[in-house]
Amino acid sequence: MTAADSLALLDDYLSVAMSDAHAADFEERLFAEAAAGRAPELGYLDAFFDQAAWFTSRGGFLSGATRQQIAELRKLPNVHYIDVLPNTEVSAWPADTKFVVYRLDVDLRGYENIDVALVTPEGEHRKWFRDCAYDPADGALYGACDAPLAASSFRSEPLIARILATHSGSGTGKRELVAELRVSPK
Amino acid sequence: MLSVTDPAQADASDAAALAARALSGDRAAEARLCLRLSPAIRAFARRRLRTTEASSEFQQEVLLIFVEALRSRKLEDPARVAGFVLGICRNLVLDRVRERERRKRLWELYGDAVSACNVVQPAEVTLEIMRLEDCLTELSQRARQAVWLSYGELLSHSEVSTRLGISEGNARVLRHRALHTLKECVSSPKRWEGNQ
Numbered sequence: 001m002t003a004a005d006s007l008a009l010l011d012d013y014l015s016v017a018m019s020d021a022h023a024a025d026f027e028e029r030l031f032a033e034a035a036a037g038r039a040p041e042l043g044y045l046d047a048f049f050d051q052a053a054w055f056t057s058r059g060g061f062l063s064g065a066t067r068q069q070i071a072e073l074r075k076l077p078n079v080h081y082i083d084v085l086p087n088t089e090v091s092a093w094p095a096d097t098k099f100v101v102y103r104l105d106v107d108l109r110g111y112e113n114i115d116v117a118l119v120t121p122e123g124e125h126r127k128w129f130r131d132c133a134y135d136p137a138d139g140a141l142y143g144a145c146d147a148p149l150a151a152s153s154f155r156s157e158p159l160i161a162r163i164l165a166t167h168s169g170s171g172t173g174k175r176e177l178v179a180e181l182r183v184s185p186k
Numbered sequence: 187m188l189s190v191t192d193p194a195q196a197d198a199s200d201a202a203a204l205a206a207r208a209l210s211g212d213r214a215a216e217a218r219l220c221l222r223l224s225p226a227i228r229a230f231a232r233r234r235l236r237t238t239e240a241s242s243e244f245q246q247e248v249l250l251i252f253v254e255a256l257r258s259r260k261l262e263d264p265a266r267v268a269g270f271v272l273g274i275c276r277n278l279v280l281d282r283v284r285e286r287e288r289r290k291r292l293w294e295l296y297g298d299a300v301s302a303c304n305v306v307q308p309a310e311v312t313l314e315i316m317r318l319e320d321c322l323t324e325l326s327q328r329a330r331q332a333v334w335l336s337y338g339e340l341l342s343h344s345e346v347s348t349r350l351g352i353s354e355g356n357a358r359v360l361r362h363r364a365l366h367t368l369k370e371c372v373s374s375p376k377r378w379e380g381n382q
Contacts, residue, residue, distance in 0.1 A: 007369060008362040014232050015336055015343035017358055027230060027272055034226035035201035035219065035268035044369055046225035051315050052337040053238055127320075131327035149316055152376065 006041040014045070065142040067135045070101045073144055080147070082154060084161070086179075089186040090154045093147065100150035104161060106179040107139035111165035113175070116141070118159050121182075126159060127152075158184040205264035208256050216256055220249050223271050230275045236340055244282075248274050313379070314372065321371035329364040332357055 012018040013026055033039040065073075074081055080093040082102040093100065108114055116129040134141050141163070153159065161181045166173055201222070207215035224245055231244035251274050255261055261270050322330055328350065335346045347357035 003369070004362070004366045007365050010229070011336075011362055011365055012343075012358070014229060015346070015358075015361070016233060017343040017354070023233065027226075027275075028269065030229060031223065031226045031268040031272040032201075034223050035204075035271070037200065037222050039225065041369075042225045042229060045365075046228055047314065048318075048365075048368075049228070049232065049238065049337055051312075051318050052334070054315055055319075055334075056338050127323070129323045130325060131330075133327075145319060146316055149320055152320075 003041060007045070010041055010045055065101075065135075065144055067103075067137060067140070067142055070103065070142045070144065073099065073101050080150075082150075084181050084183060087182050087184075089184050091186045092155065097147045099144055100147050100154070101144040102142070102150075102154075104141040104143075104163070104181055106134075106141060106163055106181070108134040108141065108163070108165060108178065109136070109139035110168050111178060112168050114141075114163065114165040114178075117162045117164065118153060119162060121158055121160060154183055155185045158182065201267055202265040205256075205261060205267035209259060209261060209264060216253065219267065220252065223252075223268070224249070226268075227271065227275060230272075232340075234279060238340075244275075244278065248278060251278070317372040317376060318368065320376055321368050324371065325364055325367065329360055329367075332360045333364045333368070336361055 078098040080097045080100045084104045114132045118126040163179045164175050165178050204215045204219050227245045227248050231241035335341045347354040
């Protein structure tokens, strides 16, 4: 059995997708594996619950934010704001910064299925941000993340944020490149 | 690994050896057993209880009974330590069902007079949390939602599918794939870790 299968079984058990009759057998094995110290998937999901609880305190797993939410965050201490324009040089933020909040200057009103790809100027892929939500009032993308994570996008190397989306009215479902915003560490 | 149908593969001897040492007064062995079994006890509780606090409380109660049993030598066969703890879990659930019925009657009588206040203490920002935050961006919104409803809002399988407006089968596959993707993703070091 692969690790993926074990994880799926555990998820079925925890979510009660597994019947009580199967669960009774499963529990025998679960406890035996745990006592023997041979249940890495159990350890992973156990920790995952705690991590999810941490995200609960921050509003969940959904990515993206609204202009209003970012405005509220900017009132807090240790929060650094970056306005990402087509060519943006990002200076080092104060060492005690806990969160970095940002706005990507783009108007995505009328678009859907929005993904942002971070690539190097040479075209090497770095990271995806999938299914991003824009602010309905100005169409811009807003976000917030921990300072060390933000450093990977804003301060490690020159990167281009390629914003891809489908125009709602096009009827073709074809994805298009809506904007490219270049960010470089200063 | 954790299969419903596979024959038992677990090497229980190590657990049995630990249990034997714990029975003879080895506190480190006792602690190690508790540590090993805790995730299984929490999983058992999470299948049945709706809040993190209730699961933690259940785990503590099981471990208290287990440690008491070890020290008073109620565990007769060290090789059966896993089943012994599972038995404690099952008995405790039965006790709780009876208690819940009693409490339900009290709640009907006095519930309006009681105000409940849940305070969730967020964990520290750990490397694992930052990796998870990083990896979550690569999932589709729907996959994030499926995992979130299960593990953040602690909804049952059928509730998740109802909330997402998809079949139970689709919700299940969506969640399995997302969990696997996240596990693979968080287990590898990220580029930004060198900056910390």
